[in-house]
Amino acid sequence: MADERLSEESFFSRFFKKPEFTSVVGVLGVFLVFFAIADDAMFSLEGVLSWTEQAALIGILAVGACLLMIGGEFDLSVGSMIGFSGMVMAIMTVEYGIPAWISIISAFIIACSIGFLNGYIVVKTKLPSFIVTLASLFILRGLTVAVSRMLTNQTLVGGVKDASAGDWLASLFGGEAFTGLFLYLADVGIIEKFADGTPVVTGVKMLLVWWFGLTVIGIIILRLTKYGNWIYATGGDEQASKNMGVPTDKVKIMLFVGTAFCATVFAACQVFDYGSADAQRGLLKEFEAIIAVVMGGALLTGGYGTVIGASLGALIFGIVNIGISYTAIDSDWFRVFLGMMLLGAVMLSNSVRKKIMRS
């Protein structure tokens, strides 16, 4: 063939050039390290569930953070939003006896309005979202402490389990999926049982289902709808897309609502699973989400990245974070090791990306 533009790219070469491929390499690299140094229990069913849960928490946030970052903005208030909306749900359900499903829906409405406000301020004032959401980080965390101390005299509200027993929406967040399957697996002898015959692992937490669901929704929005193109365009060159008729302001505001929504999903899962809300919940989670998104191959400057990549980044984070407790590494060195592994994973995927781009 004379013209190289006409030559067909092979399937592999197309696969390698996808932005998420490099995070697959990162995941594999991290796996290899832990295969070498961690206890076998890490790869037992219980072990796998404990680190995928950690990954799911970050993953839920990463989907929202990823779309927003592709759109060219940051949201630093995610962690505080988790504490805040969790506290709203717990206080309404426990202290005021409101049915859990009403509390959850109200918390979503409140959180999304705050997300809307974040976006509105960013768009109208043209201030960097870094600063605007940094302010909401403090405001929301402060509100969580102040309101809970004012209404309940403490910053830890427990008893959510009893107050929300049997609630349909609460079980959608705090419950477990595939319980029948796990019961069956225990009967066949694949899963270990307690002395009384119930399986040691009763199911997959809804958290994981939400992670999967949100990732799929994120992929559909980004790949298959015009909104996806708008998000890429807004983050790539805002002025140019405005001239092309893309409603960039609306896109950005909706993306801020999206991160607030994801934070509230996180909060709901935690509150109804663990049965308590605590003003400290979600501390530093905004950075963990951003790290996951960047490890997934997105650019901090916007316009580039994928949701699958972000979810894989979250998986890396989950494996490293929980995996350390399966090794003989002293807990004093936890953060050193965490930081080094994260840096290693990013450097590995980055160098792979560069090599592919050159070829």
Add this chain to the structure above:
Amino acid sequence: MLKKILMGALCASSLLLAKDINIAVVTHGADTDTFWSVVKNGVNNAKDDMGVNVNYRNPASGDLTEMARLIDSAIAKRPDGLVVSIPDANALGKSIKKAIKLGIPVITINSGATYGKKIGSLMHVGQSEYDAGLQAGKRAKKAGAKSFICVNHEITNLSTEQRCQGFADALGVKNNMLDVGVDPTEIERKVKPKLKGIDAVLTVGPTSASPTIKAIEKARLGKHIYFATFDVSKDILYGIETGVIDFAIDQQQYLQGYMPIVVLTQMAKFGVLQSGDINSGPGYITKSNISLVEKYAGKYR
């Protein structure tokens, strides 16, 4: 290359550490808390003395749901014994119940005595927080205190709240807690304006005590404010010496790290178990008995 060497070293060290009896310890203390550093020293000494393998874990940022996952991963390895602190039964209950159902002996330390008993833990090593607060409050009342603030850096922990509550009940006033966070500069700034018009201060641990000492010294209120604190650190001892702090309640947390390992090892080896809890405290440290404590403060006291 460096990675390979590091990995090799880690593999070797994990092989060397492999011993017959495995005990897991999961606590809620943040990495930088001096109190928990002493507990960890207790754990490490007991590990060496008993010749067993101990895996100590704590959530780096203090997130209790993360602590629940750490307990889950500890259980996945089916250790011969589990030592946990329970600052929030809601968040941790499910994981600890699972350990007990699996037949893993569980000892609670520091906080969570009542809840632990309810779900079937072996014993508790610690002190009754409410009682310790109440006794401290009575001492303060005798000295003439009528109003107080409780400086609390761990406000989400039920046991620190009980300490404050006990103190408040002894004085017969409302539990006036001040949520200060863990940053020393921030704590000092938050405490300073609250010092006017009160005559007693209770701090719930070294993290809140050190900045409070500074705040009181800077305001030159050392003589006027009756200052009691929980736990011991270098700063607190200095405070007692200079007279800023009137007394410290010592729960001797070294024992909370040391004793559970001893008990669990003997149980795993010979199936023997003492009956009843181990009360590691309270003891009081005042100007009169300070010299003994001083030598080991921050390490073993």
